[in-house]
Amino acid sequence: MLANVFTKTIRDRQLTILIGALGVISVAVMGLASYANLDETVVELYESMPEAFLSVLGMSEFAGTGSLILGEIANLMAPMVLGGLAISMGTAAVAGEERKGTFGVLLGNPLSRQSVVISKSFALILLTVVGAILIWGGSYLTALAFDTDMSRLNLGAAMVHVVVIALFFGFLALFLGSWTGNGTVSSGTSTGLLILSFLAAGLLPLVESLSGLAKIFPWYYFNSSEPLANGIDWGHLAVLMGAVVVFAVGAIVGVNRRDLRIGEGSGTLVQKLREHPMTEKIVARLGGKAKVSSVAIKTASESQTLAVVAGLVILYTALLVGPMYNGLSDVLSDFSEAIPEALLAMIGFVDMGTPEGWYQTEVFSITMPGALIVVTAMMGARALAGEEEDNTMDLLLANPIKRSRVVIEKAGALAIIGLGLGFATFAGTMAGSLIGGLDLSFANVAVTSLLGALLGIFFGYVALAVSAGTGQRRAAIGVAAGLAFLAYFANAFLPVSATLAGWARLSPFYYYLGNDPLVEGLNWGDAAVLIGLCVVALGFAVFLFKRRDVRG
């Protein structure tokens, strides 16, 4: 596998692709299992669903029981997961090698920059195709196993579209990385555009005057033709493939005309902003002065920039959602009335016609835990594995400080940041509620924010425990994010089926929103379970780190 750049890239990434594909397939299994016994209900529900809603899912016509789940797989999960992995590979190809300082060694061999980019491009294409085939095969077999009606579904065509949209974003990242040599710019911009274009292509068509605008987003060419129902749209694919070719050629031009960087000194986006005279002061204030009085304080101070940004995102969303409710309340209550109660429960939504339901949908169900878990999982992973990978752990532990105290101080920093973000959610929501005159219960919002913070801290401690056990940052982030992802979908899908509903209690998400804390207030049992989970995960982290050889 180390024969050349192409095979080495495959070797480095094959496991990630396999895990990503298995994650998507496991969602298919949970979803199809939950829906398996609901044939007739689903038909009824489907027919009563508003068209706008179906267009977001990329399924405007009913095409059998499996279409909801497989639609979610082909239109959301698979492109997000494969697109994300493609971005990560595209970024690693040039900018990643530069950051690791390995590009110089690589190019010390008789290889041109161009040949490296081309080899890595082919590896990116092959891995994306393999990932799509795995997801396609896995979902297909799952559907067969649950006797899902697939006669009107064109899963293969949908997966072809998935490959092309994933390549679009992967090559965009490669292009940006090749021109800038900066991994943060490359992956940040590409991921941002991925999410933005998904939302824009889904939501813009709902507003008639804006529907034309959707065409400027790549996602439009991915699924506006509804490939799952209608098969491949060659015209749309040609647009995306054309862009891929442009990015690939652009990447080669970019990497050839530039001075290559070595190692870390060349820095991240934040570092650049920190050095630029215009942004210097703002960034310094945002990041704060480096604080070194203890392990906990240093750890918290290192994550300050990330936490402040995540906090502002949450605060801003929560603040805006309040006044928006007033403008939209008519539409929302129509929307909610049009969808039968059962369906709302089924897709994990609550009644959006009430302020609580609106806030839960817009802030508490995804935005807040998502932003929080991103921050805590990264902190948990970095806490121990990061120091080991950066080779600073030896030096830290040579000081008179116990290993268990290192873990606990770092866990403390993580908890402070988690609770801080919980407070940002609370403050933003209360302010939004006040401005919008929504009259949300102060106590219930506080309780829900706290439960959300505990949930985020738990997944952070999962990352910390994996980080403590393995010393590998990527494994820690992967396990925590994967677990959060599965837990989220387990809690969203399993309650649909009466026989499987009890299993939702295995998901930590159940103890967060399962008992409707925005309406019902504090359920002590839920809080106790979440705190217990945190303690157990932290206990594992301490236990695992104490007994292990530190990587050096």
Added chain:
Amino acid sequence: MSSTPAILTEGLTKHYGDVKALIDLDLSVGQGEVFGFLGPNGAGKTTMIRTILDLIRPTAGTASILGMDSHEKALEIRDHIGYLPGDLALYPKLTGMETLRYFANLRGGVDWTYVDELSERLDSDLTRRVGDLSSGNRQKVGLIQAFMSKPEVLVLDEPSTGLDPLVQQEFQAILRAVAAEGRSVFLSSHTLSEVERVADRVGIIRHGKLVVVEGVESLKSKAIRRLELDFGAPVSAEVFTNIESVHDASAEGTRVSVAIDGSMTSVLREAMAHDLVNVENAEADLEEIFLAYYRDTEAEKAVG
């Protein structure tokens, strides 16, 4: 010198799966001693150091520092040691000063006038971010943090890496001052020349085994040294092979390479008889020291 050894290992063994990184290592370093731990890359030097510091755990055997078990008393030990890792990495976003403040805080404070003195002697800039420093300047920050708490035992893994000759001399002067105060230094290196100027005794490790522990002088006398002699005109190697102390000699053009095992006088006298242009003293090769050591022990066995 107190009777408790600064560092003591008994049967210290570390396996990584099938790889035997350390095999049955018995070693004692006295207090107030500067001990050079010598071995080629991958011989097990860093593994040994990381084991006695409880960063990794031995497969068998024990280690103690100042009489305290390296695992049971890991925390207490760290109050008494200063450590410089090989392949030093620091926090790139902190300045040198912030780095030192962090470690000083973890130790409950240090003598800052001593830090200033060290910084001045090593000519180190503590105001810049560590990530922007060259590797030599980063190494200085690492050295200051190891010395700043005036520890009783200093464990330094390849400390001279990246330092220029002037700074190396200053560093060696600091080491001698430490030893003069009765504190101990355990210093690893892969070249004899680096440790011979400061160490009292030297241990040589090879393939995870401690091959020899000897005084620096006696080790140097056993070492085969290599002289490179440049002449104005080609000189035959045979001119030198007959001299008693010459181990072997070879000629290439006007350059003759002579391996010497003992006194240099007769070699130089013979060289002066020709048109000698230049003399270079090549670094004693560790492998040659091993061979010399083995040869001697084999010879002793034959005699005995």
